[in-house]
Amino acid sequence: MKKAKQYTGMFLAAAGIAAAVSCSGIKNTALRAQLEKSNCNQQNVYTYTVADMPRPIHEIIIDTALLSKFSFKSLNMAHAIGVLDDLGRYADAQKKYRMQPSAESRLHLLELSQKIANRINISSLEVSAVSSEMDCEEERASQIANYLSGKQDALESKLTVGAIVVGATGAISTGALLNSGNSGDYIGVGTGVAEATLGLLILLNKSGTEFHHKRNALKEIWKGQATSSIFPPSVWYYLNYKNPAQQGAGSLRELLIEKWISFGQVAHNPSKKQLKKTQLYFGNGGKYSAGQLNNRADMYDQLESNINLMKQDLKGLFTELEQLHY
Template sequence: MKLLYFLLSIFLCSCATVKHSGFKNQVRTSNCNQGNTYRYSKDEIPVPIYELTIDSILTSKLKISDINIANAIGILDLLPRYIYKLNEVKENNSLQNQIDLITIRQEIYNKIDLASLEISSVSAELDCEEERTSQIASYLKEKEKKTVTRLTVGSIILGSVSAITTGVLLSEKDESEASNIIGVGVGIADAFLGVMMLTHKRKIEFHHTRNVLGEIWRATETSTVYPASIWYYLNYRNPQNKNEKSLREQLIENWKNFEQVSSSNGKSKEESIDIYFGDGGEYTADQLENRANMYDQIESAIKLMKQDLRSVTLSMEYLK
């Protein structure tokens, strides 16, 4: 009877959700966002460059990617002024022309620096959430390992008790069906423990009212998580190029192709979407690890802006 109670306790522990109050309080609270909530209208997002008339002096001296990032961070109107003023300085190196050139140049670099800070800020939040989610997943994984260990010990004890009992009965030449009954019972119990080792999954309530994945998935017009420059950059694509996809669309396509958003752990695809891109719910360790990977993938896409910022900065230097 005691052995039965032992097995039942293992079963209940393996199926339980995490209920440690202190741990759950830490899960509920995130310090990854330091109050960076953005409020802007659709009109405040830069107009795509394919809808604009671009000064020919830019198209002759800069790459399309340079022009696009310049549009994203709000220096598209400053660059022609800078180039024209640079040409004026070459013809007339007066003090006023030099001051005007330095003023325009400083304004451009101020906006580049601001864009770089915004990228770093959003990347820091994504990285923080990734680490936090991974830490919780690791905690659950460790709990699952301990449960597997208990189940394994239970299986060993069960087998040992069965062998000893059967041996005693045989040594006493017991002609009853007791040994057979014990053998069948132990076999069933052992199979039960084996199934538990394969199927047990701990879960935890993990909610995220500020969901940095949700707006990516839903393709909202504006974002409260990403500043206008980054939101423009993630959503930009030229409709004239039918094969071109925005970074946001590429992220979603990858999530689907690699089955990061699919039916799993007994949940339908719709339920998985609600968990990942809604306010949250009960997560397994595998789902938390998957969410952490999504954070990392968005962060990588956003950091591509740094390459374009570097490119447009170098292009300005080559204009001298």
């Protein structure tokens, strides 16, 4: 009986060690640094007021000459980056040049065209800068998620092997002690407890880690305030503009949130449990699981894609400008 109890104690001790291993956290120094602080932002903090934001284009009067030469998307983009007035001056200068061509008026046209093109290029760089930060944050979350998943998979493999070894050892020991009174029964009970413990550990193998993000672009998208400290005015205007002429069509920001809700990434009217999850994504950080980090990375990827759409409209504006002839 003493020997049987020793076997049982050995099995339970093995299960206890596995449990302790399953609760271990991330000790890698480089990864710990990524958990505490992000290096994705290179001091791009925007401070502007509502007065600095472009007014919605449907609230201003646009020169009819521009309406005949440029699409609404291009005009809205020109308004977002602050060159709508320059486009108007360009249209007037072009008209005067056609009526009375001269080297001076041609030079004036070239200067206006260059000024608008420069602003388009600068805006494109702004979009790239913001997009690169979103991509960096996505990779940051994804990298930690992959690390956690790798640890979980490795531990699950060890626990599975442990369960197989315990089961096999228990079966052999029970058979060997079949004629030794109740010893085989003790071994069977100990083996069963150890296997059940290892199986439970496999099911509960969902370790997490603290992940912090004081600078949180997802939070600004979710709240949708009048200004942003992460997005420049042109990008923030682009993401928030909603054309009243298109019934039922929301802004890119609203459509993005709608997708998050529709695909179950966040909850719109969350329960207490879901509210905690929502606060995790749109707060300053907290304890994330690998799945939650992957979800956060996906949300950043979707945000980055929407920001990059602005480059299509910038290209459209530049193309329409180039197509105008003197």
